[in-house]
Amino acid sequence: MKVTVIGTGYVGLVSGVCYAEIGHEVTCIDVNQDKIAQLRKGKSPIFEPNLEELMNKNIHNGKLQFTDNYLDGIEHAEVILIAVGTPCKQDGTADLQFVESVAANIALYIKKYAVIVIKSTVPVGTNHYIGELIKKNLVHDTDFDMVSNPEFLREGTAIKDTFNGDRIVLGSDSSKALAIVEELHKQFNIPYFLTDTRSAEMIKYAANAFLATKISFINEIAKICEKVGANVEDVALGMGKDKRIGEHFLKAGIGYGGSCFPKDTKALVQIAGNVEHDFELLRSVIKVNIGQQQALIEKAISYFGDLSEKKIAILGLSFKPNTDDMRDAASVVITDKLISLGASVIAYDPVTIENAKKILNPRVTFNTNINEVMYDADCVFILTEWDQIKQIDLRVAGRLMKNPVFFDGRNCFTLEEAQRAEIDYFSIGRSAVIRNFD
Ligand SMILES: NC(=O)c1ccc[n+]([C@@H]2O[C@H](COP(=O)([O-])OP(=O)(O)OC[C@H]3O[C@@H](n4cnc5c(N)ncnc54)[C@H](O)[C@@H]3O)[C@@H](O)[C@H]2O)c1
Numbered sequence: 414m415k416v417t418v419i420g421t422g423y424v425g426l427v428s429g430v431c432y433a434e435i436g437h438e439v440t441c442i443d444v445n446q447d448k449i450a451q452l453r454k455g456k457s458p459i460f461e462p463n464l465e466e467l468m469n470k471n472i473h474n475g476k477l478q479f480t481d482n483y484l485d486g487i488e489h490a491e492v493i494l495i496a497v498g499t500p501c502k503q504d505g506t507a508d509l510q511f512v513e514s515v516a517a518n519i520a521l522y523i524k525k526y527a528v529i530v531i532k533s534t535v536p537v538g539t540n541h542y543i544g545e546l547i548k549k550n551l552v553h554d555t556d557f558d559m560v561s562n563p564e565f566l567r568e569g570t571a572i573k574d575t576f577n578g579d580r581i582v583l584g585s586d587s588s589k590a591l592a593i594v595e596e597l598h599k600q601f602n603i604p605y606f607l608t609d610t611r612s613a614e615m616i617k618y619a620a621n622a623f624l625a626t627k628i629s630f631i632n633e634i635a636k637i638c639e640k641v642g643a644n645v646e647d648v649a650l651g652m653g654k655d656k657r658i659g660e661h662f663l664k665a666g667i668g669y670g671g672s673c674f675p676k677d678t679k680a681l682v683q684i685a686g687n688v689e690h691d692f693e694l695l696r697s698v699i700k701v702n703i704g705q706q707q708a709l710i711e712k713a714i715s716y717f718g719d720l721s722e723k724k725i726a727i728l729g730l731s732f733k734p735n736t737d738d739m740r741d742a743a744s745v746v747i748t749d750k751l752i753s754l755g756a757s758v759i760a761y762d763p764v765t766i767e768n769a770k771k772i773l774n775p776r777v778t779f780n781t782n783i784n785e786v787m788y789d790a791d792c793v794f795i796l797t798e799w800d801q802i803k804q805i806d807l808r809v810a811g812r813l814m815k816n817p818v819f820f821d822g823r824n825c826f827t828l829e830e831a832q833r834a835e836i837d838y839f840s841i842g843r844s845a846v847i848r849n850f851d
């Protein structure tokens with residue numbers, strides 16, 4: 414099938430590569446000419462395991478091409494997928510300007526029947542609105558149908574998720590279009606969930622909001638665990654054994670970040686507000702998450718009293734491991750706050766330092782050598798559970814530091830490991846391990 418993907422961010426690029434991998438002829442369009450030039454040279458603009466290899470394989474076998482020219486991409490397409498960003502506006506609502514601009518270009522260049530699929534996360538009613546917008550501005554008298562196909566991939570495991578998703582959600586009122594989009598995904602061999610357009614749009618927000626709710630819930634439980642002497646890891650495991658609850662997304666930490674949960678939870682509060690429903694539960698989920706980003710700082714203040722003049726080593730900057738994405742990463746808020754409290758901050762991350770430099774407070778310094786970052790530090794903050802960080806020897810690391818004190822926001826180590834290392838170790842939802850030299 415001839416497929417055109419518009420937008421080469423995470424979703425567009427991964428989808429384009431995976432559709433090519435299952436045999437479709439894929440053209441990816443982006444308005445960012447530098448990105449297109451880089452992609453044509455076989456360089457992936459994002460860090461995602463296996464993506465660059467798979468991309469190059471499909472460029473070389475002629476299945477995958479990149480362009481900034483809409484005419485090239487739209488003219489012959491049987492399916493056009495919209496995968497541009499829908500960032501958060503100041504008031505929390507989803508900004509549809511990129512989707513609207515794509516709609517204007519499709520209206521200009523579409524010449525024969527195609528199915529237009531919205532993969533971007535968009536508020537309920539957007540597929541209808543964009544369909545009407547295209548119809549109103551069509552230059553050539555052409556028929557088309559709209560299909561909502563929300564994307565559920567996770568960064569860091571995006572290719573694996575595309576080939577092994579739990580379901581493919583498709584929403585449309587055209588059975589002809591649905592049959593074409595089912596055919597497009599056939600080789601993935603993943604069950605379809607077919608529904609109406611508005612429900613498909615809502616499934617995406619509801620799924621992300623529910624996962625975010627699980628995270629804020631376990632983070633609240635973690636706070637109570639610390640006070641009553643329970644261990645949140647065991648509590649989550651014990652809860653998760655109940656199939657009705659499930660074991661996933663119950664990992665306590667310094668809150669959820671990334672390009673989706675923060676923006677989509679805020680957007681859903683606004684979607685509810687537009688129909689006069691106060692989504693109180695979700696507002697609390699967001700509030701708990703903002704508070705959770707301060708958890709390590711509160712622990713450090715209660716340990717040291719004052720953080721001014723303290724040298725703090727940060728391990729991990731991206732919002733989760735195996736990605737270089739810094740969007741809404743907890744490290745942004747945490748490093749800013751530490752600097753405002755007078756601390757000096759030096760940071761390590763195995764892949765995202767270049768992206769971090771563009772976003773973090775300019776007073777943060779960086780080093781790609783994890784041992785050098787910890788050298789002479791008053792304490793370490795662990796913000797991302799990269800393997801390189803989980804593999805450090807706490808005892809050896811402690812000896813490099815001025816004070817062997819660790820604040821672990823991702824529970825990377827067992828309490829026994831911390832005990833053996835003779836360090837002071839504070840984590841989330843578990844008892845602190847304090848050295849006892851007497
Ligand atoms: N990132 C994820 O893991 C993920 C997962 C599921 C769903 N989503 C949703 O998918 C959508 C895309 O997210 P992303 O993170 O891939 O986006 P992104 O912001 O990283 O990338 C969007 C790309 O679209 C391009 N673009 C903007 N306007 C354009 C236009 N008019 N024509 C062509 N290209 C244009 C930009 O240059 C950019 O390369 C969002 O709605 C997001 O919520 C994201």
Ligand SMILES: O=c1ccn([C@@H]2O[C@H](COP(=O)(O)OP(=O)(O)O[C@H]3O[C@H](CO)[C@@H](O)[C@H](O)[C@H]3O)[C@@H](O)[C@H]2O)c(=O)[nH]1
Nearest residue numbers: 564565566567568662663664666668669670671673732733
């Ligand atoms: O038990 C958990 C699980 C995750 N997180 C945090 O939650 C955030 C998001 O993690 P994850 O969901 O793994 O990453 P994303 O790539 O943001 O993926 C989410 O957002 C995407 C964009 O909408 C969806 O497609 C995915 O299904 C959804 O999982 C990260 O900061 C994680 O550290 C926790 O704190 N505890």
